[in-house]
Amino acid sequence: MAHENDTDTIRRLLTTPGRWAVVGLSTNTDRAAYGVARFVQRLGHEIVPVHPAAADVHGATGYATLSDVPDQVDVVDVFVNSALAGAVVDEAIAIGAKAVWLQLGVVDEDAAQRARAAGLDVVMDACPAIEAPRLGLA
Numbered sequence: 001m002a003h004e005n006d007t008d009t010i011r012r013l014l015t016t017p018g019r020w021a022v023v024g025l026s027t028n029t030d031r032a033a034y035g036v037a038r039f040v041q042r043l044g045h046e047i048v049p050v051h052p053a054a055a056d057v058h059g060a061t062g063y064a065t066l067s068d069v070p071d072q073v074d075v076v077d078v079f080v081n082s083a084l085a086g087a088v089v090d091e092a093i094a095i096g097a098k099a100v101w102l103q104l105g106v107v108d109e110d111a112a113q114r115a116r117a118a119g120l121d122v123v124m125d126a127c128p129a130i131e132a133p134r135l136g137l138a
Helices: 007-015 032-042 083-094 109-117 126-135
Strands: 018-024 045-052 075-078 100-104 121-123
Touching: 007 100, 007 121, 018 032, 032 045, 032 083, 032 100, 032 126, 075 083, 083 100, 083 109, 083 126, 109 121
Parallel strands: 018 045, 018 075, 075 100, 100 121
Antiparallel strands: none
16 A cells, blocks of 8 residues: 555644754755755754764754654655665664654665554655645745
8 A cells, every 4th residue: 555645744744853863865966855854953853964964954963873863853755766765664664763754866675564563653755845845834
């Protein structure tokens, strides 16, 4: 069964202040993650860059992996290709994240099912910078 995003879940994730670990966020201003992370920050969320280079982005300290991030992560925003998304989702489950948000074009039905089974909210194949304006939130 194909995943369908729940509008109420999207609205809650976008409007409830939280700590978003943005996996794939680097200092490369040409990448979508760079602009979307800034957008998420402007919505009032704290961002945590997660990238093997562990660079600081938008004034936030970067970490090489999700497991390196100290303290609670509310949403893991996944900016990696679909083939790598499952491992990121599994790590999100392992660190006790509350939700995973797989970006536009990132689809892994099995990973989404594992996340839901572990009690996480799941948004897949969607972008906060598209969904917030669509819902009148930005």
